[in-house]
Amino acid sequence: MKKVKLSDVAAAAGVSSATVSLVLSDNADGRVSENVEKRVRAAATKLRYSPNLVARSLRTQKSKTIGLISDTVATTNFAGQMLAGAEETAWKRGWLIIFVDTSADSRNEERAINALLQRNVEGFIYASMFHRKLDYPPQLKYQPTIFLHCSLNSPDTHSSVVPDEYASASLAMDYLIKNGHREIGWIGITNPTVGGCERSRAYVDAMKKLKVTGYKSLMFNTFESYANDGYVGAMKLLKGARRPTALFCFSDRMAMGAYRAANEVGLRIPQEISIMGFDNQPHIAEALWPPLSTMQLPHYEMGTWAAERLIDELENQDSESILCEQKVITCKLIERDSVAPHHPMKG
Amino acid sequence: MKKVKLSDVAAAAGVSSATVSLVLSDNADGRVSENVEKRVRAAATKLRYSPNLVARSLRTQKSKTIGLISDTVATTNFAGQMLAGAEETAWKRGWLIIFVDTSADSRNEERAINALLQRNVEGFIYASMFHRKLDYPPQLKYQPTIFLHCSLNSPDTHSSVVPDEYASASLAMDYLIKNGHREIGWIGITNPTVGGCERSRAYVDAMKKLKVTGYKSLMFNTFESYANDGYVGAMKLLKGARRPTALFCFSDRMAMGAYRAANEVGLRIPQEISIMGFDNQPHIAEALWPPLSTMQLPHYEMGTWAAERLIDELENQDSESILCEQKVITCKLIERDSVAPHHPMKG
DNA sequence: TTCTCCTAGTTAATCGTTTAACCAGTTAAA
DNA sequence: TTTAACTGGTTAAACGATTAACTAGGAGAA
Incomplete structure (x- = not known):
């Protein structure tokens, strides 16, 4: 059961191990006759030779x-x-x-x-x-x-x-806008992560471009992005004086909370309120009812x-x-x- | 920037590399004087020596x-x-x-x-x-x-x-039973995985032990365990002639579907219907409302x-x-x- | 004195490859 | 006839550790 090594192949083929090495690493350009090459390869496959990468690594300083x-x-x-x-x-x-x-x-x-x-x-x-x-x-x-x-x-x-957080969030906004929404609410986080900053920047820029005045009253931020934070935010927005027609949530988990809020307020998704998530969390986005539209992070x-x-x-x-x-x-x-x-x- | 090796340490300490190896691998029991040992260790730390595991592995056939x-x-x-x-x-x-x-x-x-x-x-x-x-x-x-x-x-x-699927599902059943439930519904899968078989066996055994007659009419199985399967099963059970007071779901995802069903039927969780999951899927079990009681797999x-x-x-x-x-x-x-x-x- | 046993190390083989350097025999060119 | 260049290989030195076997010098015993 001992591992077969280069020298075993060499012995079996009746050549030196250098020759075997040359053949097997395809460096045998003209240095080995066809005949010998065949013998070597035959011996190698017959003995089921597979190189010891530790030894090779020691020699070549490469480890793959x-x-x-x-x-x-x-x-x-x-x-x-x-x-x-x-x-x-x-x-x-x-x-x-x-x-x-x-x-x-x-x-x-x-x-x-x-x-x-x-x-x-x-x-x-x-x-x-x-x-x-x-x-x-x-x-x-x-x-x-x-x-x-x-x-x-x-x-x-x-x-x-x-x-690309900014471009992706812009895409999401475009999607909502293409669907006729102008009064779009934002549910996000103040936690200054790259994602938090860039996504909300995309929201703001899109609203500015849409020329929606006072969009700041349509934004709600918490520090963390748990489902409950989304619930709180959505409740505030949906029961507020200026009810958005769509909600863009920083994360699918927040969107999950927004679903609960919509349900509690008696708003049907998506007929009466559209909800957009972010992340495409497996098992959440798909499992929610109705299934959640969202942006899939390219992990x-x-x-x-x-x-x-x-x-x-x-x-x-x-x-x-x-x-x-x-x-x-x-x-x-x-x-x-x-x-x-x-x-x-x-x- | 070249990596320092055993022989560099040896040279610095003025001894052979064998000595360095013996000292550094704590095999120097009485073979090396205190004085030399000190010199070697000093040289090693000064040069920030760290052994080349590839070389060691080649020699010892161990790789950690x-x-x-x-x-x-x-x-x-x-x-x-x-x-x-x-x-x-x-x-x-x-x-x-x-x-x-x-x-x-x-x-x-x-x-x-x-x-x-x-x-x-x-x-x-x-x-x-x-x-x-x-x-x-x-x-x-x-x-x-x-x-x-x-x-x-x-x-x-x-x-x-x-x-231990069986023991764990039994534990879950015990929990429901301890809470006074006898009419417990099962929402599970026919897909013959170990989990599927053992968990439903535990359900059956618990119901038998409880002497609940005709418990088979409280069981609903689908092949897969998606949220929608849970929804379908829960709807059937909750709208059926014999409405259970608690639902034991094969998975948290199915439980998520059961939540939707309960909601649709107008049953409050947990006041009017208790729901028990299995898996403790992060982001689902916690994020559902009310948060889902479940069994945490010991991954x-x-x-x-x-x-x-x-x-x-x-x-x-x-x-x-x-x-x-x-x-x-x-x-x-x-x-x-x-x-x-x-x-x-x-x- | 000679033999044995310590002490405190050193030497050299080894792990399994790769590869630069060499070599013997032919062939081609000058 | 030299010289050079191929052809088809082989030899041997690495790579960086570990470790069995050895050694030189001194001490103790017979």
Whole structure:
């Protein structure tokens, strides 16, 4: 049951292990006769040879392995999707990912990066669980690294990929506007995350462009974005003097609260009140009744992009053609049944 | 910026690298003078030496790395929790996890195991995304492996950890019964998964023990467990001739559908109808109104157990004291506000 | 004196690859 | 006839640790 190694193949084929190595790594351009090459390959497949990557890695300083370090517990499905996106594309390209979670503790982070470096990982993906800007983790500064779901304060040398919050929220607003809504309410958060700021900025700009006066009275913000916050906000807006015809919610969870409010106030969705979410939380957006129209965050795609990009960089280290890029990806509009056309004449 | 290696430390301390190795791996029992030991340690910390695990792994055949292979896309938060549990305990014990997802494709699985073996992983965690029984993946038969969220048809040599579906569902039934309910409805699935079978068996046994006659008319099963299936089932039960006072749902998603049904029928939760979920889906159970009482699946704990156990085995390979064990973990009852006492006299 | 046993290390083999440098035999060019 | 260039390989030195086997010098015992 011992693992078969290069020298076993060499012995079986009656050549030196150098020759086997040359053949098997396709470096045998004219250095090995067809005859010998055949023998070597036959022996290799017969013995089911598979190279020991640890030995190869020691020699070549390459490991075909990348380290993914995430700043916080990876238990959300969003985190899962980023991971899955990265892992799947890595796998497709013959790479593997070692994953470590630092719980946002910087001492831990240092140890983690070190543990990965000790294993000869060739590059890093640094993933954040919520969209934010950050400074270089010092040890990563000189390592090939892609920043995933976060961007750098000084993006001079490394690439990053984040969702385009502003464009996506604008898309959502366009959708409501296209459906005839002008009196659109906003239910959001004051917590100054990138998402919170950019989405509400998109709302404001759209309302300005629509020339809706006094739209500020149609906005309600809480610090957090739980269902109950959405409920409170929606109640305030729906029972207020100026009732919006549509509600744009910062998150699907808030939208879930808005559903409860609409229900309590006796407003039918979407006939009497349209509701738009954000995130496309699986199991919420679909499971609500009526199913929630929302924007799908590109977690999977971002994970994909990060891995693809990093591997590109690592596989073409010589050609300096690859520049650093700050990639943004726009969310996809998921049309379900919570938004209906509004006809001003009827209202 | 070159990495410092053993021989650099040796040169700095004025000794051979063998000596450095002995000192640094605490194998220097009486073979190295105190004086030299001090010098070596000083040099090592001064140069910030950290060993190259690839080289060490080549020599010792150990890698302090374990492979986690999962059978299907790891995008659910449940999968995330299992992963996080495994990764965190591994990390705490100085181990790292390489994670690969085989998309339930057995050819892929073979390649995955191979890719991990090539990297000298010392053992495996084989994780399933839904609770099931399976046969040995052939290549894993002779590898140290823990089966996570799945168990073996012939559990003779390897350990596994799964939730105790029957005991957990019994607990949920006990909770409803303790609250005075006898006419308890079941909303479940016919899909013959371990969870589906065991949970409904627990329901049936509890009803039998309660001596509720004709409880079969209180059961409704669909093939899948989406919110809409729960809605359909709850409508049938709530509008039927024999209206239950409590509903035990196979999943939180079905419970979500049951909420809609109760709402539509005009039954207040929990005053007029109690609802019990299963899974404790984050963002659903909490966000529903009223918050859903449910059973929390021990995903994180199972991940923890698997890693802990595997590392125990790997670190004490000599002592054969560790037997194979089929571990079951019972779910935790999460009391929220969807279950209220029922008073028979009042009904 | 000779033998044995410590002490405090060092030497060198080894893990399984890759790859630069070499080499013997032919063939082609000058 | 030299010289150079191929052809089809082989040898041996890495990569960076670990560890069994050795050693030099001194002490103690017979």
